[in-house]
Each structure stands twice: as C-alpha cells, then as structure tokens.
Amino acid sequence: MGKALTIALDAMGGDAAPEMVVRGANIARERFPEVRFLMFGRKADVSQFLDRKKRLKEVTTLVHTDDVVSSKEKPSIALRSGRNSSMRLAINAVHAGEADCVVSAGNTGALMGMAKFVLKTLPGINRPAIASFFPTMHGESVMLDLGANVSCDAENLVDFAVMGNAFARSVLGLLQPSYGLLNVGSEDTKGHESLQEASNILRGSALPGEFLGFVEGDDIAKGTADVIVTDGFTGNVALKTAEGTAKLINEYMRHTFRSSILASLGYLLARPAMRKLRQRVDPRGYNGAMFLGLNGIAVKSHGGTDALGFANAIGVAVDMHRHGITEKIRSDLALLDRGPGKAQVAAV
Amino acid sequence: MGKALTIALDAMGGDAAPEMVVRGANIARERFPEVRFLMFGRKADVSQFLDRKKRLKEVTTLVHTDDVVSSKEKPSIALRSGRNSSMRLAINAVHAGEADCVVSAGNTGALMGMAKFVLKTLPGINRPAIASFFPTMHGESVMLDLGANVSCDAENLVDFAVMGNAFARSVLGLLQPSYGLLNVGSEDTKGHESLQEASNILRGSALPGEFLGFVEGDDIAKGTADVIVTDGFTGNVALKTAEGTAKLINEYMRHTFRSSILASLGYLLARPAMRKLRQRVDPRGYNGAMFLGLNGIAVKSHGGTDALGFANAIGVAVDMHRHGITEKIRSDLALLDRGPGKAQVAAV
Structure with a gap:
C-alpha cells in the first residue's frame, strides 16, 4: 500500500x-x-x-x-x-x-x-497539452496534443515532446522512450516549417530517449514511437479518425457474424476469444486524457x-x-537548449 | 459498349x-x-x-x-x-x-x-488536390486533399469543396451530395481561421448539395458527409491513421482466431463470411487517388x-x-461568389 x-x-x-x-x-x-x-x-x-x-x-x-x-x-x-x-x-x-x-x-x-x-x-511551458494512450501493435503509446492547442509553433511542439517523453519514462516506465513528430512523410523537408524547426531543436537536445524525427499517421497504430507529438488540431482529427475506423470495423464484424448460420455458429465457438479481443480494444481501458504541463x-x-x-x-x-510526472517534466525542461531566453526560464 | x-x-x-x-x-x-x-x-x-x-x-x-x-x-x-x-x-x-x-x-x-x-x-483553381474513397457505415465517401497541399487557405478549401462536390455528383452519381469541412468540433468558432472563412463562403454559395458545416474525425467512417474537405496535411494524417488502425485491428483478429482451438474452429465455420468482410475492407478495392482540379x-x-x-x-x-468530371468542376466554379477577382476567373 x-x-x-x-x-x-x-x-x-x-x-x-x-x-x-x-x-x-x-x-x-x-x-x-x-x-x-x-x-x-x-x-x-x-x-x-x-x-x-x-x-x-x-x-x-x-x-x-x-x-x-x-x-x-x-x-x-x-x-x-x-x-x-x-x-x-x-x-x-x-x-x-x-x-x-x-x-x-x-x-x-x-x-x-x-x-x-x-x-x-509549469515554468518554461507556454501551453499545456492533452495526452492519451493509444493501443498499438507493440502495446501502447502516448500521443499529444489531442486538442488543447489548435495552432502550435515549434516551441510548443518541443514542449510537448518534453512532456510526452517525461510521461513515457515515468508512467510507462520506459528508460529510453522513442519519440517522433507526426508529419506527412519522413523526409527532412516534409511538412510545415514549425515541424522542421522543432525537429532541429529536438535533434540537438540532451533529452533522454531516442528521437526518431518524423513519423506518419500509420506509425501511430504500428507503435513505431512510444510518444507521438503533434499539434492539437491534427492530434484531435487523428484520435477521432482512429476511433471512427475502429467502430466501423466493429460494425462490419457484427454484420459478418450475423450474415449466415455458419458464421453465427463460428462466432459462438470463437466467443471467449472474441471477448478478449473486445477487452483489448475496449475504449474504457484507454479512458483518461492527461493534461500535461x-x-x-x-x-x-x-x-x-x-x-x-x-x-x-x-x-x-x-x-x-x-x-512524479510534474517534477520529471520540470527537470527535463532544463535539458533543452533553445537559446538564452527560454533556456533561462527552463533552468529555474 | x-x-x-x-x-x-x-x-x-x-x-x-x-x-x-x-x-x-x-x-x-x-x-x-x-x-x-x-x-x-x-x-x-x-x-x-x-x-x-x-x-x-x-x-x-x-x-x-x-x-x-x-x-x-x-x-x-x-x-x-x-x-x-x-x-x-x-x-x-x-x-x-x-x-x-x-x-x-x-x-x-x-x-x-x-x-x-x-x-x-483549371481556370479559377489555384491548387489541385488528391482525393480518394473511404469506406463508411453507409457505403463510401470522398475525402480531399490527401497530401498535395500541406498548407491551405480558405480559397483552397473552397476549391476542394467544389471539386469534391462535382466528383460526388458525377462519379458517385449523387444528386445532392452532403459535404463538410474537417475540424475539431462542430461549433462555428472551432478550428483555424481559414476553416471559418471557407465555411462562410460555402454557406453563402449556390453549389448543389447540402453543406453540413464542420465535421469531425469520427464522421469520416460514420459516413456523415459524402464529401470531406480538409487540407493536405490533416487529410494525409487522417488517411494513414485510418489505414494503420484497420491493420492493427486485423492483426488483433488474426491473433484472436489463433488463440484457441475453439476460436480456430469458429474461424473455419465463419470463413466464407470473413472472406466477404475482407473483400469489403480490401484496400485494393479503394485503390486510385484522383488528382482533381x-x-x-x-x-x-x-x-x-x-x-x-x-x-x-x-x-x-x-x-x-x-x-465528365473536368467539365463539371469547371461549370460549378461559376456558381461560387467569392468577390470580383476570383468570380471573373471562375466565370470564364
């Protein structure tokens, strides 16, 4: 206890x-x-x-x-x-x-x-973010921001990376979490300027864990990165798109198992296993969006x-x-080198 | 023939x-x-x-x-x-x-x-867009842009709405397609300014079909709108997130059916129905991204x-x-009222 x-x-x-x-x-x-x-x-x-x-x-x-x-x-x-x-x-x-x-x-x-x-x-953080777990091929990952900030600049994205990273190391218990910025391609020149700037800052930072650079939409469910960093607009759309897709496939499944007597019988036999599957993707298991920062x-x-x-x-x-997530984020902020103004604040 | x-x-x-x-x-x-x-x-x-x-x-x-x-x-x-x-x-x-x-x-x-x-x-279109079909609860819908334009202003989004609408009326054969702008909430004040501007222009336009205003990520698979309009960054992330989620659930399913003898037997019985399900979500069936504009x-x-x-x-x-998709887009552009400059071009 x-x-x-x-x-x-x-x-x-x-x-x-x-x-x-x-x-x-x-x-x-x-x-x-x-x-x-x-x-x-x-x-x-x-x-x-x-x-x-x-x-x-x-x-x-x-x-x-x-x-x-x-x-x-x-x-x-x-x-x-x-x-x-x-x-x-x-x-x-x-x-x-x-x-x-x-x-x-x-x-x-x-x-x-x-x-x-x-x-x-927290000192050094301009904007808090909403984070949540996502089920993946390898277990689960954390994604943020999911809707607190519709527009984000490079500094905001870097803050989110620090926050998500600290979360993965503390709550998920990962020593060296991998983290990436959500983009439309993995090449350096892809996406908005803010993403390229944020990538440069993170690449040069002393944050623990492995910075993967840019990751794409399908990397979320693949579990390519333990932490997926994005602006609140994109994150919110991605979260809801994933939820909608899962519901659609679930609906297709229900329909499939009711489509013939054999299929219904098959479902009966597979039911205990199907129940486990449902538990695995039960949205209640992933309930709880964390406000970080x-x-x-x-x-x-x-x-x-x-x-x-x-x-x-x-x-x-x-x-x-x-x-101790709050303390972890606080101390990690000091590991960033973002020019004098911000770094001083972060080092407080 | x-x-x-x-x-x-x-x-x-x-x-x-x-x-x-x-x-x-x-x-x-x-x-x-x-x-x-x-x-x-x-x-x-x-x-x-x-x-x-x-x-x-x-x-x-x-x-x-x-x-x-x-x-x-x-x-x-x-x-x-x-x-x-x-x-x-x-x-x-x-x-x-x-x-x-x-x-x-x-x-x-x-x-x-x-x-x-x-x-x-086309005259009146600044930027072409990439469009594709999405399976939904009600059949299929069209979404654009899926990655041609990382940043979009209100005019671009309006162009995409015209193009997607013309596509739905011609290729999908819908007389009055419904169309919406992808956003993080359905309230008028949500999201980027460009979305609010585009919404105002579309609300006042003479385009055929029903403008639904803002729709959210889960509306894609729900089939709320026949046409989902978004910028190329968000669209690309949403498309790939949906693909990744579908693959993840497919992987879970495979695992489930192999997890016990009963489940495997159940799968055997349900196999013909499952094959139909697979056809229904077969990505090859949705292959072909259209370049519109x-x-x-x-x-x-x-x-x-x-x-x-x-x-x-x-x-x-x-x-x-x-x-005749190209001609349909051309004539629809004339139905928009976007101020003198653009309208003249569109009316050519």
Missing part, C-alpha cells in the same frame, strides 16, 4: 453523473486502498448514491455546490461564470494543496481553461464513460502522481 | 512494375472493352509481359523510353531531370490529346508536380499495389472520364 493520496472529483461531470462518478470512485477505492476522495457537487444528488457505498463514504469528503458547468458551455463563459462550479472547486482543491489530482468527465474545454487559469503552466495533475475522463471507464481515469491520475 | 477511350499508362511506376501494370491493364481490358492503352516504358522490360497477352497487345501501343522516375526521387528533381521519363511522357500524352487519362503507380509527389506543370490547373484526368495508384488494385485505379480513371 502506497502513501495516502487525495483525489478531487467533479461529481457532476459526465453524461451519467453523479451516479457514474460515485460508482467509478468505488471501483477505484478497491484498486487503490491508499486513495481518499474529495467530491464536489450537489449534496442531495450525490448523497443518494454515496450513502449506499459505506466503505467509499468513509474515505470521501463531499463538498456541496449548486453550480455545474454544462457540457455545452463555451470554455470562456464557464471560466467567468463557473467560479463555484463543481469542476472549478475540484481544481481549486489541487491548487490549495487539499488534493493531489483532479479528475472530471465534464466539458473538456472548460476543464482545460479552468485548470490552466487556476493551476498555471500544468502545476498539478488533471485528468479528463470521456464524458460518455461508465463507472469502469471513470475508475480507469482515476487510475491514470494515481499513476501520474505516484511517478 | 461505350465510346472508345485511351488511357496513358506509366508502365514503369510501382513496386511490381512493369509486370503488375501489364497484368492490371489486362484485367481492365476485360472490364472495359472500349478502352485502348498507350504504355510508356522500357520496351524490352514491358514487351516480355505484354507479348504474352495477345488481346491486350492488340489494344495497346507501347512507346519506348529509357528514363524512369524513381520512387525516392524528390518531385523538384524529377520535374527537371525526368523530361523523358515514362511518367512524364504518359502525362504529355493527355496534354497532347493522344490519351484521355493517365494512370501511374509511381512517385506521388513527382506525378502531382509533373501533372500540374504539364496539364495546368487539373486540365485532364490523372489517377495515382498505390505504389505497392498488385494487378487487381491497378485495374481498379484504371477503373477510377474510366469513371472520371465517362462522367
């Missing part, structure tokens, strides 16, 4: 909140006996589910607030009018040192906006997740805390 | 050329009895395969040239030093009116560079394709010609 650790939960975030959040926290409690919870939300709504989970209730402090950030709210509006929202109070708890991490299944843009405003970025740990669960997926998102936060 | 139609083939392009090209042309000859071929390549190399196909030989004129554009050649170099290459001569044949379309499985960048240089873009029809086959895939690429060229 590890050191005690407190997780702030936005009890009202997510399509099936607050029940899903309470049930997810209960699954996480079984997995991580050292975890305590600080839940924020409407007391009456949350209590009806929390009261049924005695052991969870013992390790949970529920703080009442009426305000909730809706999933449709624009981040800029949420930032101004959501000061007493369950989401904001959960983030505040991390800033105040009352919690070690925050997990929410609420509005992504609002969560990122608030987390950035309250927790601030902030003074604190924030994890975004998919809004449509169930309790199991939410528990996995809590697990990601626990992992990040245990492995 | 349709009107006679001549296709210029780069006999030396592709990993398995020239044998694959000759065999592919032979499959296409069976499918399209009205087609004649104009092949360019090293006579001795091509003849050894062509001589074995009597009926193909009867409808084929083989023009000798020693020069070949290598798959590794930079487009700019190929453009300068490849004046007598099989690829260039095949494109020249379209420009000279000796052929109606050109098909090559060679170097994509070189093919696009040469096609643009020789055939020129040029004064002439050019189709790029995948470099690693086999004869069947190459025949499909020829089929795409035949379809484009039969449906």
Whole structure:
C-alpha cells in the first residue's frame, strides 16, 4: 500500500453523473486502498448514491455546490461564470494543496481553461497539452496534443515532446522512450516549417530517449514511437479518425457474424476469444486524457464513460502522481537548449 | 459498349512494375472493352509481359523510353531531370490529346508536380488536390486533399469543396451530395481561421448539395458527409491513421482466431463470411487517388499495389472520364461568389 493520496472529483461531470462518478470512485477505492476522495457537487444528488457505498463514504469528503458547468458551455463563459462550479472547486482543491489530482468527465474545454487559469503552466511551458494512450501493435503509446492547442509553433511542439517523453519514462516506465513528430512523410523537408524547426531543436537536445524525427499517421497504430507529438488540431482529427475506423470495423464484424448460420455458429465457438479481443480494444481501458504541463495533475475522463471507464481515469491520475510526472517534466525542461531566453526560464 | 477511350499508362511506376501494370491493364481490358492503352516504358522490360497477352497487345501501343522516375526521387528533381521519363511522357500524352487519362503507380509527389506543370490547373483553381474513397457505415465517401497541399487557405478549401462536390455528383452519381469541412468540433468558432472563412463562403454559395458545416474525425467512417474537405496535411494524417488502425485491428483478429482451438474452429465455420468482410475492407478495392482540379484526368495508384488494385485505379480513371468530371468542376466554379477577382476567373 502506497502513501495516502487525495483525489478531487467533479461529481457532476459526465453524461451519467453523479451516479457514474460515485460508482467509478468505488471501483477505484478497491484498486487503490491508499486513495481518499474529495467530491464536489450537489449534496442531495450525490448523497443518494454515496450513502449506499459505506466503505467509499468513509474515505470521501463531499463538498456541496449548486453550480455545474454544462457540457455545452463555451470554455470562456464557464471560466467567468463557473467560479463555484463543481469542476472549478475540484481544481481549486489541487491548487490549495487539499488534493493531489483532479479528475472530471465534464466539458473538456472548460476543464482545460479552468485548470490552466487556476493551476498555471509549469515554468518554461507556454501551453499545456492533452495526452492519451493509444493501443498499438507493440502495446501502447502516448500521443499529444489531442486538442488543447489548435495552432502550435515549434516551441510548443518541443514542449510537448518534453512532456510526452517525461510521461513515457515515468508512467510507462520506459528508460529510453522513442519519440517522433507526426508529419506527412519522413523526409527532412516534409511538412510545415514549425515541424522542421522543432525537429532541429529536438535533434540537438540532451533529452533522454531516442528521437526518431518524423513519423506518419500509420506509425501511430504500428507503435513505431512510444510518444507521438503533434499539434492539437491534427492530434484531435487523428484520435477521432482512429476511433471512427475502429467502430466501423466493429460494425462490419457484427454484420459478418450475423450474415449466415455458419458464421453465427463460428462466432459462438470463437466467443471467449472474441471477448478478449473486445477487452483489448475496449475504449474504457484507454479512458483518461492527461493534461500535461500544468502545476498539478488533471485528468479528463470521456464524458460518455461508465463507472469502469471513470475508475480507469482515476487510475491514470494515481499513476501520474505516484511517478512524479510534474517534477520529471520540470527537470527535463532544463535539458533543452533553445537559446538564452527560454533556456533561462527552463533552468529555474 | 461505350465510346472508345485511351488511357496513358506509366508502365514503369510501382513496386511490381512493369509486370503488375501489364497484368492490371489486362484485367481492365476485360472490364472495359472500349478502352485502348498507350504504355510508356522500357520496351524490352514491358514487351516480355505484354507479348504474352495477345488481346491486350492488340489494344495497346507501347512507346519506348529509357528514363524512369524513381520512387525516392524528390518531385523538384524529377520535374527537371525526368523530361523523358515514362511518367512524364504518359502525362504529355493527355496534354497532347493522344490519351484521355493517365494512370501511374509511381512517385506521388513527382506525378502531382509533373501533372500540374504539364496539364495546368483549371481556370479559377489555384491548387489541385488528391482525393480518394473511404469506406463508411453507409457505403463510401470522398475525402480531399490527401497530401498535395500541406498548407491551405480558405480559397483552397473552397476549391476542394467544389471539386469534391462535382466528383460526388458525377462519379458517385449523387444528386445532392452532403459535404463538410474537417475540424475539431462542430461549433462555428472551432478550428483555424481559414476553416471559418471557407465555411462562410460555402454557406453563402449556390453549389448543389447540402453543406453540413464542420465535421469531425469520427464522421469520416460514420459516413456523415459524402464529401470531406480538409487540407493536405490533416487529410494525409487522417488517411494513414485510418489505414494503420484497420491493420492493427486485423492483426488483433488474426491473433484472436489463433488463440484457441475453439476460436480456430469458429474461424473455419465463419470463413466464407470473413472472406466477404475482407473483400469489403480490401484496400485494393479503394485503390486510385484522383488528382482533381487539373486540365485532364490523372489517377495515382498505390505504389505497392498488385494487378487487381491497378485495374481498379484504371477503373477510377474510366469513371472520371465517362462522367465528365473536368467539365463539371469547371461549370460549378461559376456558381461560387467569392468577390470580383476570383468570380471573373471562375466565370470564364
């Protein structure tokens, strides 16, 4: 059993909140006996589910607030009018040192906006990024940014490389992670200028791990690199394209197995193996987008997740805390040589 | 049987050329009895395969040239030093009116560079785009640009929308195709400024079909839109990410069916249905990237394709010609209202 650790939960975030959040926290409690919870939300709504989970209730402090950030709210509006929202109070708890991490299944843009405003970025980082795991031929890799920053310059991409690299070394436990910049070809002259600049900086850096230069879209699933670095626009499209493709093939499969009696019989025989396959590509297993580059740990669960997926998102936060991801990013930034201005900031 | 139609083939392009090209042309000859071929390549190399196909030989004129554009050649170099290459001569044949379309499985960048240089873009189009089919939940859709233009402004995106729309109406036979701009969210304020500008122009245009505004990565496979418009960087990454994801799931499947005796038995029973599934997602069925926006029809086959895939690429060229895609794009451009300068050009 590890050191005690407190997780702030936005009890009202997510399509099936607050029940899903309470049930997810209960699954996480079984997995991580050292975890305590600080839940924020409407007391009456949350209590009806929390009261049924005695052991969870013992390790949970529920703080009442009426305000909730809706999933449709624009981040800029949420930032101004959501000061007493369950989401904001959960983030505040991390800033105040009352919690070690925050997990929410609420509005992504609002969560990122608030987390950035309250927790601030690490010294030397201009913009935080959203990172997540991808299943690959060799296991899993990490990709970032998945949508926090629509436009990125070379410095941003380099920051993301540092953050992703630190994540792979700490949470994934890789000593020398490989990392690459997502591009439309592997030749040096391909792609936007910012990619070429970022590649030059990374090639000359003292970062641990192996810099692979440019990688392409099919390298994500191949597992060519442990860390895939890209701007938030491209990353978001790639993530959703992969999800859409997986769903399409799944649909084709269902159709195939129902297309004849023999095929249905075949499916029956193969069912235990198929179940394992489904587990392997179960999106709940990859639930939890990490916000990297902030003074604190924030994890975004998919809004449509169930309790199991939410528990996995809590697990990601626990992992990040245990492995000291924030400190690792901080110290890695000092290894970059990006000219005097930035380097001084990074060396603080 | 349709009107006679001549296709210029780069006999030396592709990993398995020239044998694959000759065999592919032979499959296409069976499918399209009205087609004649104009092949360019090293006579001795091509003849050894062509001589074995009597009926193909009867409808084929083989023009000798020693020069070949290598798959590794930079487009700019190929453009300068490849004046007598099989690829260039095949494109020249379209420009000279000796052929109606050109098909090559060679170097994509070189093919696009040469096609643009020789055939020129249509009046009103600044940049041609690469388009291809995607399998979806509802059949198939068209996406462009897939890599011809790394950076695109609003005008380019609008051009692509016109081109994709004309393609869907002619080749796909849709009367009112739906089309959307690929973005990271469906709200008006999302994404790059160029996307918002393009959206405004398209919303006010008289183009046939239904403009859906912004669509997201998962909409590609869902089939939300018949035409997905994006810049060449994002499109290329999305295409390759989808391909990589499909391969990954295929690999998982293979593994699953071999994981137990029951699963293997199940696979045996389901095999006929599985074969149909494989055909449905067979990349050869979707082979053939269309170059749109040029004064002439050019189709790029995948470099690693086999004869069947190459025949499909020829089929795409035949379809484009039969449906008068070039004329359709030309007339649609006149329907746009983009301010005086551009509109005049488009109205020529």
